[in-house]
Amino acid sequence: MDGAEKPLNSLRYNNEMSLFVAVDIGGTHMRAASYTSDSLEPLKHNKVETLASEAGGFERLLGVIESIWPSGESVEAIGLGSPGPLDPHTGYLLAPPNNPEWHNFPLAPKISEHFGVKAYLDNDANLAGLAEYRYGAGQGHHHVLYLTISTGVGGGVIIDDRLLQGYHGLAAELGHSIVEPHGEICSCGFAGHLEAYSSGTAIVKRFCSELEAGSRSSLKRGDEITAQSIAEAAMAGDPLANQVYQRAGEYLGIAVASFLHTFDPSIVIFGGGVSQVGDLLFKPFHASLQNRVFYPRYLEGVTFTNAALGDNAGLLGALALARMMSGK
Amino acid sequence: MDGAEKPLNSLRYNNEMSLFVAVDIGGTHMRAASYTSDSLEPLKHNKVETLASEAGGFERLLGVIESIWPSGESVEAIGLGSPGPLDPHTGYLLAPPNNPEWHNFPLAPKISEHFGVKAYLDNDANLAGLAEYRYGAGQGHHHVLYLTISTGVGGGVIIDDRLLQGYHGLAAELGHSIVEPHGEICSCGFAGHLEAYSSGTAIVKRFCSELEAGSRSSLKRGDEITAQSIAEAAMAGDPLANQVYQRAGEYLGIAVASFLHTFDPSIVIFGGGVSQVGDLLFKPFHASLQNRVFYPRYLEGVTFTNAALGDNAGLLGALALARMMSGK
Numbered sequence: 001m002d003g004a005e006k007p008l009n010s011l012r013y014n015n016e017m018s019l020f021v022a023v024d025i026g027g028t029h030m031r032a033a034s035y036t037s038d039s040l041e042p043l044k045h046n047k048v049e050t051l052a053s054e055a056g057g058f059e060r061l062l063g064v065i066e067s068i069w070p071s072g073e074s075v076e077a078i079g080l081g082s083p084g085p086l087d088p089h090t091g092y093l094l095a096p097p098n099n100p101e102w103h104n105f106p107l108a109p110k111i112s113e114h115f116g117v118k119a120y121l122d123n124d125a126n127l128a129g130l131a132e133y134r135y136g137a138g139q140g141h142h143h144v145l146y147l148t149i150s151t152g153v154g155g156g157v158i159i160d161d162r163l164l165q166g167y168h169g170l171a172a173e174l175g176h177s178i179v180e181p182h183g184e185i186c187s188c189g190f191a192g193h194l195e196a197y198s199s200g201t202a203i204v205k206r207f208c209s210e211l212e213a214g215s216r217s218s219l220k221r222g223d224e225i226t227a228q229s230i231a232e233a234a235m236a237g238d239p240l241a242n243q244v245y246q247r248a249g250e251y252l253g254i255a256v257a258s259f260l261h262t263f264d265p266s267i268v269i270f271g272g273g274v275s276q277v278g279d280l281l282f283k284p285f286h287a288s289l290q291n292r293v294f295y296p297r298y299l300e301g302v303t304f305t306n307a308a309l310g311d312n313a314g315l316l317g318a319l320a321l322a323r324m325m326s327g328k
Numbered sequence: 329m330d331g332a333e334k335p336l337n338s339l340r341y342n343n344e345m346s347l348f349v350a351v352d353i354g355g356t357h358m359r360a361a362s363y364t365s366d367s368l369e370p371l372k373h374n375k376v377e378t379l380a381s382e383a384g385g386f387e388r389l390l391g392v393i394e395s396i397w398p399s400g401e402s403v404e405a406i407g408l409g410s411p412g413p414l415d416p417h418t419g420y421l422l423a424p425p426n427n428p429e430w431h432n433f434p435l436a437p438k439i440s441e442h443f444g445v446k447a448y449l450d451n452d453a454n455l456a457g458l459a460e461y462r463y464g465a466g467q468g469h470h471h472v473l474y475l476t477i478s479t480g481v482g483g484g485v486i487i488d489d490r491l492l493q494g495y496h497g498l499a500a501e502l503g504h505s506i507v508e509p510h511g512e513i514c515s516c517g518f519a520g521h522l523e524a525y526s527s528g529t530a531i532v533k534r535f536c537s538e539l540e541a542g543s544r545s546s547l548k549r550g551d552e553i554t555a556q557s558i559a560e561a562a563m564a565g566d567p568l569a570n571q572v573y574q575r576a577g578e579y580l581g582i583a584v585a586s587f588l589h590t591f592d593p594s595i596v597i598f599g600g601g602v603s604q605v606g607d608l609l610f611k612p613f614h615a616s617l618q619n620r621v622f623y624p625r626y627l628e629g630v631t632f633t634n635a636a637l638g639d640n641a642g643l644l645g646a647l648a649l650a651r652m653m654s655g656k
């Protein structure tokens with residue numbers, strides 16, 4: 001009704017020119033990019049080192065956003081992704097890892113105030129899941145389970161085309177699901193979480209403790225031992241390295257069985273560096289999952305796949321959030 | 329726009345007179361009731377024995393619905409609740425317990441065809457959760473976790489004011505979450521489910537096996553041993569009975585910690601007979617939960633409470649489903 005009073009050309013022009021800014025705050029870099037309302041190709045993009053433990057992080061963040069700010073155009077919203085815990089409802093960072101400056105920090109409100117544009121915040125795993133749903137492997141699905149398997153394990157869940165956030169905005173912390181109640185201690189300090197079994201950190205920790213206990217391996221104490229080097233050893237036939245990935249895959253299967261019983265998704269998408277190892281992790285995963293799903297219909301027509309967006313998932317997730325909150 | 333052509337009185341009359349029929353198919357009884365669009369007091373209600381293993385179940389069901397059918401009034405929709413597994417998207421029962429006649433049975437389509445009215449189906453635990461959210465303990469909340477602890481353990485989850493159903497309609501089977509991967513065998517045949525630790529059946533089984541193994545108790549082999557009689561013995565000071573409830577509560581705390589990390593609800597509602605025992609179950613539950621929630625904010629402002637609707641949850645859930653699907 002309102003639109004009828006404006007010239008049609010002006011409406012079209014405004015619509016085409018509505019722009020979005022996406023910001024991905026990672027452990028090593030803060031990245032920012034600007035986009036039109038219908039493209040995934042950034043107009044401008046830039047990055048700067050995060051240096052989380054050094055002062056002046058917020059100023060560095062403002063600088064990188066300003067460097068990609070589209071001149072003379074109107075930005076509709078800014079999307080921000082960061083490691084949690086954080087509150088997407090208020091836009092506050094609560095306790096980001098290694099960054100005491102940003103504890104209980106009103107990130108989205110301050111960014112919004114500085115640029116005079118609405119700003120929205122959510123955690124990196126939720127946003128990677130949202131990005132895969134909107135632009136990646138999950139397109140066309142309405143019920144998506146995304147898991148990132150990296151240093152930690154994170155989750156992002158889409159239910160009926162909506163991002164699961166929860167009352168405090170802390171939902172979908174699937175890496176902290178309890179899979180072995182009296183088991184390994186997680187990086188968070190609590191016992192038996194999925195992350196304590198299937199993350200890159202857990203794989204390295206298990207491998208090293210078996211090595212210490214006298215297990216034989218082609219990798220020796222003093223070698224650089226990473227999830228990647230263990231994977232390479234496993235593929236070259238190292239029994240200990242294989243056994244450690246076998247265990248990570250088994251527990252991943254146990255957890256995902258419970259997630260299927262819980263969310264009943266039509267697609268399960270794996271992102272993160274550790275998910276790149278392929279069969280080494282996913283063969284034991286699928287064997288375990290098959291043994292654990294209690295009713296076969298949960299698996300009917302369900303796709304298991306790798307994430308499609310790679311390193312861009314963070315920025316594209318922040319973009320997806322900004323567009324979603326603007327109804328686009 | 330359409331309405332402008334009709335007399336206002338007729339519109340009002342139709343709106344006031346839109347009626348709903350609710351049906352609750354339980355293990356022992358099938359219950360049916362009719363309601364106006366805005367009241368929880370049935371206009372008529374009736375019940376008949378389920379007799380699941382006897383032929384003619386569908387005719388008995390039609391009979392009890394016909395007996396409460398409002399004469400001369402227009403029914404807008406029928407809501408049906410039944411034990412699962414079932415498909416809420418198609419209205420098919422898949423494999424209801426003890427009822428071979430109803431395997432892969434198009435219950436909602438057949439009911440809809442018979443009465444010439446839309447019919448919707450979902451499982452009893454989902455509907456009890458929906459009923460508590462709309463009419464019971466969960467009113468005013470947007471993120472609700474409902475758990476029924478009875479012969480089995482079932483879940484019903486509301487996320488952002490919507491019932492979690494999933495791709496196949498099999499979501500929220502929270503009793504089949506894995507809490508101890510190499511643990512007790514569940515009634516479904518799979519290892520380590522919550523239901524195998526915290527259901528009434530699990531409590532009785534554990535108690536009897538401890539008794540067999542020589543543990544002392546005021547209850548003896550040959551006594552009628554039920555979750556209720558064990559609870560009475562526990563409250564009278566029986567150590568074995570206490571220990572068995574302690575374990576059920578501990579595992580319930582482990583599971584609910586993972587559910588908080590997953591759904592981040594603002595209220596957790598417990599229904600079902602076993603949840604009536606109070607502190608016997610909930611004291612160890614809360615101690616366990618406190619030890620397991622990995623970030624304190626999950627508990628901030630969160631309510632833990634008993635279900636408010638009791639035996640009416642089944643019918644009121646079916647009513648809530650019929651109204652919800654009709655946009656009311």
